Amino acid sequence: MKLPAFPQVFARVIARLPAWPPSVAFAAACNRAAWPTLGELDWSAAHGKRFRVHVKDVGLSMYLSVHESGLRPEKTGPVDVTFTATAEDFARLSLRLEDPDTLFFNRRLLIEGDTDLGLTLKNLLDAVDWDELARRMPLALGWVAQAARQRLLPAPT
Numbered sequence: 835m836k837l838p839a840f841p842q843v844f845a846r847v848i849a850r851l852p853a854w855p856p857s858v859a860f861a862a863a864c865n866r867a868a869w870p871t872l873g874e875l876d877w878s879a880a881h882g883k884r885f886r887v888h889v890k891d892v893g894l895s896m897y898l899s900v901h902e903s904g905l906r907p908e909k910t911g912p913v914d915v916t917f918t919a920t921a922e923d924f925a926r927l928s929l930r931l932e933d934p935d936t937l938f939f940n941r942r943l944l945i946e947g948d949t950d951l952g953l954t955l956k957n958l959l960d961a962v963d964w965d966e967l968a969r970r971m972p973l974a975l976g977w978v979a980q981a982a983r984q985r986l987l988p989a990p991t
Contacts, residue, residue: 837986840892840921857896857907860887867975871967873904879954884908885947886916889924893986911952915947915955929983930964932944 926932936945945952
């Protein structure tokens with residue numbers, strides 16, 4: 835099932851924002867919702883490395899680095915690796931509706947720069963148990979994410 839398109843009126847506004855506010859918001863949301871689970875993984879290869887998440891159809895770039903306490907927002911500038919995809923593809927990856935390798939080999943997920951670091955980060959995120967992550971999310975976020983995922987999963991044949 836296709837996800838709804840990101841509203842273009844919001845995309846035009848977001849594209850005009852400097853990278854810092856979205857980077858701060860994204861890091862805070864990830865740290866609050868997912869770091870209790872993600873933090874259990876071995877991030878040593880990524881500590882202090884800078885990466886960029888670029889949502890190409892929205893014109894949004896977020897600059898981040900990994901530290902022991904979670905993701906840290908960064909100012910714009912040189913990065914070690916950039917991940918580029920559409921908002922829908924990032925949402926599909928987040929909800930585990932799409933395999934990252936499939937998106938990568940179909941050129942819907944681009945990894946540029948230090949590809950070894952990019953593949954390490956991709957593999958770390960791919961190793962997370964989705965159900966455990968959803969169970970540990972605060973408030974009702976896990977329930978909402980699970981409900982969205984179940985609604986969008988293809989019907990068994």
